[in-house]
Amino acid sequence: MIRWATITDKTADAVQLKVLKASSCDGCQLHCDKPLFDIFKLKRDQFWVTKTSHQVQWINADLLFSDDRQIGHRVGLELSENYLLKSTFLVYILPLLLSFISMLAGQWAFVQMELAADLGALLGFVGGFVTYYFWMQIKGSSKNLPKVTFL
Secondary structure, three states, X not given: OEEEEEEEEEXXXXXXEEEOOOXXXXXXXXXXXXXXXXXXXXXXXXEEEEOOOOOOEEEOHHHHHOOOOOOXXXXXXXXXXXXXXHHHHHXXXXXXXXXXXXXXXXXXXXXXXXXXXXXXXXXHHHHHHHHHHHHHHHHOOHHHOOEEEEO
């Protein structure tokens, strides 16, 4: 996914970018820039980029911070599609998969103990979400930083 931005301000170690909306997007209600906005925690289309950002793994960051790039120049932000697919799996598919598997395991365990199978399924379902939550807290998001390439 490539989005274009304009340099609106520049300091020694930071650059302010304004994401440009494509002309084909005029009037469109979809939010195609949402992954980019989520990464940078944006509320609007203008944001600061620093060399030492811990939210993103920069590729070709020297292009953006070089003296050749001045206010008004356009830069491309390419967000790794592999990252988008991986994060989609981690956010949407994995919790449901864990919950479904733990629900089946809970139901099976309660049937073996001759207890209410529905209660076991419910506890297993909730246990799957709780397991997912704590796993994401321990794993953290710092290992899978999004890769942003400057063009």
